[in-house]
Each structure stands twice: as C-alpha cells, then as structure tokens.
Amino acid sequence: MARTALVTIACLAGLLSCLLLLNSLNSRSIRLTLRPCAKSDEDFIQLTEERLARFQRGLRFRTVSYDIGRQDTQQLAEMVSFIRSSFPRVHSAKSSVKLTVINQYSLLYKVQGSDSSLLPALLMSHLDVVPTDGQNWTKPHFDAVVEDGYIYARGTIDDKVGVFGILEAMEYLLAKDWKPKRTFYIAFGHDEEIHGFQGAARIAEHLRTVEKVQKLEFVSDEGMVVLDGFVSGLSAPAIIIGVSEKGYVNLRLSYNSTPGHSSMPPAESVIGVLARAVARLEASQQPSQLGNGPEKAILELLSTYLKLPFPANIAARVVLNNLWLFKPLVSYALSRNPPTNALIRTTTAVTMFNAGIKHNVLASSAQAVVNHRIHPSQTIQQVVDHDRQVIADPRIQIEILDGIEASPVADCEESSYAFQVVAGTAQQVFTDGRVLPGIFVAKTDTNHYLQFTRNVYRFTPNHIHMRDANRYHGVDERIGVTVFEKAINFYYHLLRNADLPREQVLGGAAAAACQGEL
C-alpha cells in the first residue's frame, strides 16, 4: 500500500516536472541583432594618448557638489571652458552640433536629425562629482594617475566617463561627416549629485518650452554596469541595464509623554514604546514584490544563462520559470541576502534614534527615522500604510519627511526597440557579457526627464567586479584604461544604432549578422 502511494506520488511529481520543464523551455529571451564590435574594426575608436590625456585633464577639475547651494562653481566654469576648447569639431561655429549653456554650467547639445518623424533620443551624463573629504585614498583624489591599467580619480566612473565618452564619440562622428536621421540631445547637468534642480530640471524645462519636445524615444543615463561575480553559476559578466529606479521615503516615528523622575518609572518608558515599534518594523518587513516588477524578467533571463551542473541547472530553471508556484520559496531564498532582498521588496532601514537628556530623567519624547527604498510596484502611501499596520500602536506618530516615488519600469521586452538599442549596444561592446534588466537602487536625476518617456535606461559602460562596487562615491575610484576605450565605443555605437531603422534593430535586415539568442 505504502509502496503504491509512493509510486503514485513519484509519477505525479514526474508529470509535474515535465509540465514545468516544458514551460521553462518557453522561457524569455533577448534577441540582440547587432554585430559585435572589435578592436580591429575599421571604425573602432582607439584610445590614443591624446584621448587619454583629455580625459585625465577633465578629471583634474574638482567639480565637487557638497550640498544644495554649495558647489565649486569656479572649477565647473573652468571645466566647461576646457571642454569647449578640447573638442573643436563639436564646438566649432560651423558644427552641426549646437550647444546651449543652461544655467551657467550645464550643457545641452543638439544634433538635428533629417527625419522629423523620428522621436529624439537623449543621452545624459553629469559634470559634478561627490566629495572625497574624510576618505582614506591610497592615490591622490584628483590627479588622474594611471597605474596597473587603471585611471584613479574621483569622477572616473561617476560620471566623467559619460561626459568624455560621449564627447569623444561625437568628435569622431563629426570627423566622418555625421548626419543622423534622428535628432539627438546630449545633456550634461552640473548638480546631479545634489538632485539636479539647477541642471537636469532646467534642461528638461528648456527641452519642453524652447525645443518643444513632447516625447523622447528613450533616455540613456548612468546607472548599472557590467559585473563580474554577480551570482554564482553565471560565469559570464552580467550586463545590467537599469530599467527602473527605486523610490525612497524618510519617515519620522515619534512618541511623546510627560517627563518624570527615573526613581518612580511607569510600566512603559517613552523609549521602550518607540523601541518596540521599531523592532516590529524590522521583524515584519515590507511584503515581497517578487513577480510584480522587473525582477521577474531578471530571474527568468538569469535562469537561461546559468551554467549549473545537471540536475541543478534544470531545477534552477524550473523554479525560476515557474514563480507562480515557487514564489514563497524563491522569496525566502532571496530575502536571506541583502542585495537580493533589496531587489524584491521595499527595504526598511532604521537610521536614527534619539531620546533622553540625562541619566536620571525619564525621556519625554523619542524619535526614530526610518529610510525605506521603495520597490517599483509600491507607492509611498502603501509603504506608510504597511508600517502603520505593523506598528499597531496609535500612540506612535508617523510623519513623512521627504520622498520620491519609484520610477516607472522601462520596456525590457524582446520587441522593445529602445531596450534593444541600449542593451544591444552594450552587448555589442562588452561582447562576452549577458544582458539582464535590473532595478537601480541608488538615485539619479533622470526623474526630471520622465515627463518625456518612461523608457529610461540606466547603464554606465563600466566593467567591474562585484567587490569593486563600493568604489562608487567611495575610496580609490577608478576605471580600467581599456574600459574607458570601450565606453567611448559604447557611446559611438549607441548614437549610430539609435539611428538604425526599427526593423533592423529588431531582426529583419540585420538577421544575417545576428549573433543569435543569448
């Protein structure tokens, strides 16, 4: 009897596995049809001494943004004039590229396309950098020294690689008599690190009111990178294209009561009440959003790339392709690791706790600040409602200090022209990588351009190992010399590919050159 039951269960399990496997074979794929770019190509832009030196000089300007209203404007002005004198084709009076200086230090270039039926595209970067104060660098912060194949300086990866990469690409294209069909805008804000209110916001206003732009085909901005060691089982570098940006909200939790002497304390202290509220928030995290946002596409694609031994590879594919069934299991597994936990839910970080003034005086008030990074499928209101429910104590006041909603998710389907152009270009330049959409957990100033399109792709053409990720805004910021060369070629191909007809990017005419399914 027991044996028959076991056999029946085994058969049912086998049948279920077959069904799931069939389903997994129908998995998502990205079909990129652009020809890989090689150093031996006739149009490969080589990193000459001259190009490297221009980048180094650009890095030496200390264009630091400390805080809103606190920037080194002298350095910004000098960097702008250096740029204007260093790329003669871009800046000559006869150039087909027109520069408008916005709000003294931000730069907006326009290349008029010949076909007005095509929507313009916008490439972004920024001129300012974060401070290095208090950081223990082993290299000078702004000298741009080259050592062991890397250029070291604040701003190398965030984000002067974008500024100089794009300018080198434009200068090269103009030497080849560049006449695009699509209109391109290139925007370099000067205060991205302090929210872009003076730069990106004013450029966006100019685009809307003066240029009369209503819609953009896509926006390309800094963001995620090509990563080695992204997950175990993926031996190829992961080319991660940020298709959304988490929002954030800072909440102040507070509780006030009457002060008293510590010799006759009540059953509950102010600190105890607030501490319990905070402990509940940490114990009951915001709900998993697995399957509601782009992470579903990320996991499904990842499952097609994993090189795990049999039968782990099949098991991983079956699980990742059938999240409708395995969601609780996968959510649990992903929650155990902070980076993957941040992918699937709104995170909760208690960042401040203040109470009490004296050893023997009962505190009359206590405050805590909670910083949530909001998943694209939740709103600030939903996050606050969840917190209120979890705290379940009407004595605790919850106040929103500031916040920004998560950005909408850009198209990342096989049929999306904009995604294929950006992801395809990245794949074309970082030839051994595998494209994955991703959620950018930091902030950029792209929110100022969301009025023109939700197709904002956040990708910095930088290739690093996971362990180097903390160099962003951190110590010994650097970029590989050969990676900078790739970055120039990424922007060059991006400007060219975004000018290709839809059919060619999505298959059609270029199918012969297709490097196949990833």
Ligand SMILES: [Zn+2]
């Ligand atoms: Zn940046």
